[in-house]
Amino acid sequence: MSHPPERLPVILLTGFLGAGKTTLLLRWLAESPATGKRLGVVMNEFGAESVDSQLIGRPGLPLSQVSGGCVCCASDNELGNAVTRLVKDGACDYLVVETSGLADPDNVIDVLTDHDLLPQVRLQAVVTVVDAPWYAKPGSGEGERVLARKQIQFAHVLCLSKCDRLGADDIAQVEAEMHRLNPRARIVKLPFGLPELGEILAGPTAEAELRVTAETEAEQEPHLHHSYQSVTWRFPVPVERSKFEAFLSGLDPRQVVRAKGFVRFVRQPEKLFIFQSVFGHHFIEEFPARPHPEAVAVLIGPHLDAAKVHSQLRALVFAAQPAGLKLG
Numbered sequence: 001m002s003h004p005p006e007r008l009p010v011i012l013l014t015g016f017l018g019a020g021k022t023t024l025l026l027r028w029l030a031e032s033p034a035t036g037k038r039l040g041v042v043m044n045e046f047g048a049e050s051v052d053s054q055l056i057g058r059p060g061l062p063l064s065q066v067s068g069g070c071v072c073c074a075s076d077n078e079l080g081n082a083v084t085r086l087v088k089d090g091a092c093d094y095l096v097v098e099t100s101g102l103a104d105p106d107n108v109i110d111v112l113t114d115h116d117l118l119p120q121v122r123l124q125a126v127v128t129v130v131d132a133p134w135y136a137k138p139g140s141g142e143g144e145r146v147l148a149r150k151q152i153q154f155a156h157v158l159c160l161s162k163c164d165r166l167g168a169d170d171i172a173q174v175e176a177e178m179h180r181l182n183p184r185a186r187i188v189k190l191p192f193g194l195p196e197l198g199e200i201l202a203g204p205t206a207e208a209e210l211r212v213t214a215e216t217e218a219e220q221e222p223h224l225h226h227s228y229q230s231v232t233w234r235f236p237v238p239v240e241r242s243k244f245e246a247f248l249s250g251l252d253p254r255q256v257v258r259a260k261g262f263v264r265f266v267r268q269p270e271k272l273f274i275f276q277s278v279f280g281h282h283f284i285e286e287f288p289a290r291p292h293p294e295a296v297a298v299l300i301g302p303h304l305d306a307a308k309v310h311s312q313l314r315a316l317v318f319a320a321q322p323a324g325l326k327l328g
Helices: 021-035 052-056 075-089 105-112 132-136 142-153 168-181 197-202 207-216 241-249 306-319
Strands: 008-015 039-044 063-066 094-098 121-131 157-161 186-189 228-234 258-265 268-278 281-286 296-302
Touching (some): 008 142, 021 039, 021 094, 021 157, 063 075, 075 094, 105 121, 121 132, 121 142, 241 268, 241 281
Parallel strands (some): 039 094, 121 157, 157 186
Antiparallel strands (some): 228 296, 258 296, 268 281
């Protein structure tokens, strides 16, 4: 008598824009070989260009992308199709589904627990990354906090990121708020700790509990991302670093919540740099992996003025060119 195939465990990785989901995923990728199980990834980005998949992509990693929109509202069941493709390939023993920071977790859970997917996968746990310094700052983006709270309420494991930037009192305050919003969740402070993959995979499935949560506790709010849009810009040439940093520093966090991508600078054109900006705070570092992806910027936010952003970036490009040189 044949037994039905074992369902593939799925870890849903969620959290608001810039919280540090991909950073956690990179740590899991480094840890995964020690589990003796093969990791597969389904990644969703809100913008048309996938930046984070360039960070995690490596030979042999089963990776499927859902780009160009929020995975919770993707058309034609794109998430389900992406998961099914990796299951059928048979190249992984468990999946991590990383959502866009604007995704409603209940919609994603509905897809992952749909009757068409249930024979193939089981929802093992929801891991939510919370930007602790942002959450500790009062009065920032109430609309964003509604979605962040929703992501927190569905979590099996809560990861407080960037705790090295906060004092003990602020961390305790954020931790107390997490306990209030979701007393069931285990809390891990990043970068000091790490939610262990082996422990999550060996633990009880969160599938049944999450179905109840989705039905009884979700805040019924309109999807935040309906007011959000993204702008993608491809850099045709290197730009001046000081002017580019001034551009990032000048972004209004009320309009541009998240910016990320790859850029080259005039004085080091052979090198590629990755940049990240979250609520007005940015960093830039060299991106050593080869082959180099395209130099591109993706900006995401509410009330984003695409024409203004394009004009500012175009000015950066032309400011970097010698006088009299025409592009194209």
